[in-house]
Amino acid sequence: MRYIPAISRLIDEFSKLPGIGRKTAQRLAFYVVDASPDDAVGFAEAILDAKRKVHYCERCFNLTEETLCDICNDVKRDPRVMCVVESPRDLLAIENTKEFNGTYHVLHGAISPMEGIGPNEIKIRELILRLQNDQTSELIIATNPSIEGEATAMYISKLLKGTDIKVSRLAHGIPVGGDLEYADEVTLARALEGRRIL
Structure with missing residues (x-):
């Protein structure tokens, strides 16, 4: 029709x-x-x-209507800990946990050579410049657990080798309520790597 x-x-x-x-x-x-x-x-x-x-925050590249977003304007946030995410949606997901009180940096993508997305197409250069001027002592890389997210995390961690910044990665593994029999091998391997002492 x-x-x-x-x-x-x-x-x-x-x-x-x-x-x-x-x-x-x-x-x-x-x-x-x-x-x-x-x-x-x-x-x-x-x-x-x-x-x-709506445009990007001048500091962290989150979405905002002001020059700086609400998180960058919040003096109660810990400026020593920064979380790197791929998108503003990822930032919101972490904020909704109410467990993180540091700052953020939004990359607006992940490295993906197959799609022609290299480090210059996302906000990695801006991240490095920020880290040179900020008082960040720990960087938490919270990119997605995909090939692109892993490549991006590895690239950033290599750039920061030899600096005083502690670089960590979000743990990946079995979701709460999930059954082991339905988890794929990569997820199970990540869960074993990210295990912790009880």
Whole structure:
């Protein structure tokens, strides 16, 4: 079935969003068409408002509407411990644990030669410059447990060899509530490497 041009364009635009297939894009498009004019305008204005106002924090590259994000502006944070993450979503995941009180650095990606992403395409240079000027004594690398995340972690740790900065990596292993029989070999190996004394 062919849709009228306006709906077809809306479906195409929704289809560009990550995780949105054609069927979901169609449902979203029809939801917007059926919404009240006020709701549709509010939705469109929210998108434009976010696009106009949100940018990277000048220090850590988190998303913010100000020059510095709330975390960088928080004087209660421990400036000696920095956590490196791939994306602002990863930062939020760690913040939601309420267990970390240091600072962050958002790379906005991971090294992936297959996709043409090298160290210069993500915020590694900015991280190194920051570490030269900040009072960081420990760097926690919290990149994803993927080939790209591992490559990025190794690259950063090699850059910091010979410095006084202690470099650590988040432990990876069996999730709480998971069964050993369903874990793959790499996950089990990581869980054994990251074991701790009880």
